[in-house]
Amino acid sequence: MTVFARLRRGWRSLEAAHDAVLLGRWRRDLLRTARRQEEELVSLLLLEALGAQSPVSYYALEVYPWLATRTHELHRARGIDRLDSGACC
Amino acid sequence: MLVGGKGGVGKTTVAAALAAASAASGRRTLLVSTDPAHSVADLVGVVPGPEPVPVTTDAGAPWSVLEIDAEQAARDHVDRIAAQAADVVPAAVLPAVRRHLDAALASPGTQESALLDRLGDVLLAAQGDGWDRVVVDTAPTGHTLRLLALPDLMSGWVQGLLNQRERFLRTEALARGLAREQAPDAPDPVAARLRERRDVLAAVRDLLRDRAVVHLVTVPERLPVVETVRAAVALRQAGLRLGVVVVNRVFPAGDDPFLQARGRQQAQWLDRVAADLPDLPRVVLPHLAEDVALADLPRLSAVLRDAGL
Numbered sequence: 476m477t478v479f480a481r482l483r484r485g486w487r488s489l490e491a492a493h494d495a496v497l498l499g500r501w502r503r504d505l506l507r508t509a510r511r512q513e514e515e516l517v518s519l520l521l522l523e524a525l526g527a528q529s530p531v532s533y534y535a536l537e538v539y540p541w542l543a544t545r546t547h548e549l550h551r552a553r554g555i556d557r558l559d560s561g562a563c564c
Numbered sequence: 565m566l567v568g569g570k571g572g573v574g575k576t577t578v579a580a581a582l583a584a585a586s587a588a589s590g591r592r593t594l595l596v597s598t599d600p601a602h603s604v605a606d607l608v609g610v611v612p613g614p615e616p617v618p619v620t621t622d623a624g625a626p627w628s629v630l631e632i633d634a635e636q637a638a639r640d641h642v643d644r645i646a647a648q649a650a651d652v653v654p655a656a657v658l659p660a661v662r663r664h665l666d667a668a669l670a671s672p673g674t675q676e677s678a679l680l681d682r683l684g685d686v687l688l689a690a691q692g693d694g695w696d697r698v699v700v701d702t703a704p705t706g707h708t709l710r711l712l713a714l715p716d717l718m719s720g721w722v723q724g725l726l727n728q729r730e731r732f733l734r735t736e737a738l739a740r741g742l743a744r745e746q747a748p749d750a751p752d753p754v755a756a757r758l759r760e761r762r763d764v765l766a767a768v769r770d771l772l773r774d775r776a777v778v779h780l781v782t783v784p785e786r787l788p789v790v791e792t793v794r795a796a797v798a799l800r801q802a803g804l805r806l807g808v809v810v811v812n813r814v815f816p817a818g819d820d821p822f823l824q825a826r827g828r829q830q831a832q833w834l835d836r837v838a839a840d841l842p843d844l845p846r847v848v849l850p851h852l853a854e855d856v857a858l859a860d861l862p863r864l865s866a867v868l869r870d871a872g873l
Contacts, residue, residue, distance in 0.1 A: 498742050505739035512732035516754075519725060530714065531721045533677030534761050536642065536668055538754045540649035543661045 569781035571704040574812040576603040579701035585865035587627035591696035597631040638678035684768035719765035726758040777807040784830035813851040
């Protein structure tokens with residue numbers, strides 16, 4: 476193996492390590508933020524389920540199918556077995 | 565034009581007379597009833613449904629009437645969503661979705677929202693459907709006020725939800741970029757629907773603000789007059805244009821002491837309307853000797869036409 480090829484391989488593994496450590500951490504942070512932001516939207520859409528009035532709950536229903544799975548994961552993750560409003564389980 | 569006022573003051577009669585007057589001026593006119601009491605059917609003798617039905621009177625040009633069935637509209641809305649859910653939701657979560665939708669259908673605000681939603685659709689489609697004028701017979705004042713202020717409030721609220729969703733999508737896209745993952749082909753369905761909804765609500769809000777005029781109906785008695793004055797203030801605050809105050813059921817002059825006493829009292833409340841709402845023209849409709857019927861409409865609509873309506 477030439478010196479050049481070894482250098483290149485060395486650089487690649489360095490790059491991969493950098494990605495795994497730094498970018499990976501950044502990415503995990505971003506995903507966590509995204510998850511929280513998505514949960515915020517679900518909460519806003521399901522205000523009724525939390526006992527607060529929302530003026531647009533009628534229209535919130537329209538996007539509910541796409542968020543239903545997340546709603547389910549969300550309230551389970553929060554340790555709530557069932558939502559009394561019937562919004563989920 | 566929207567016809568509002570306290571319950572029982574004759575909104576439906578005035579709305580029908582306005583529709584007749586409008587048709588008599590050669591406009592293709594649609595009367596929309598949002599009244600859950602189905603008063604229009606009792607007055608005009610045809611049972612209106614979700615599609616316009618023509619009303620023909622012996623005198624005067626024909627016009628059409630449509631009644632919004634809020635219950636049915638809400639059911640349709642929920643059924644549409646349920647059908648969509650069946651395509652996108654995992655089977656395990658589907659029963660929960662159905663339960664949520666059923667619960668929403670039964671909740672008290674839903675019917676009101678459904679009514680407003682349908683009314684917005686009818687108003688937005690009116691021009692394309694060939695109507696020159698739409699007369700809306702609204703539910704009693706409190707409801708109407710809320711109803712008319714809602715599109716503005718709701719479009720802002722939906723915009724807030726949309727902003728939130730877009731923040732999430734940006735964060736997610738960034739995370740995906742870091743992992744050198746491909747962006748999804750289809751645009752986000754949640755953001756797409758919110759955007760669509762915001763645009764419709766904004767269109768209804770603009771239409772109400774720019775093209776609608778609210779005529780207030782009252783009778784010359786204390787409570788209806790006080791409520792009318794309050795409604796006028798609130799409607800103006802909500803950015804709606806006011807037309808006239810129709811003072812309905814005004815007694816004729818006569819020698820009878822009862823009529824005279826009643827007349828004096830009515831004159832006092834007519835003065836009050838004039839004093840509190842000086843910039844609104846008043847149109848006085850007579851108290852009829854018998855229950856109002858379809859045959860009376862030409863006479864009432866003639867008074868409204870004379871007033872320039």
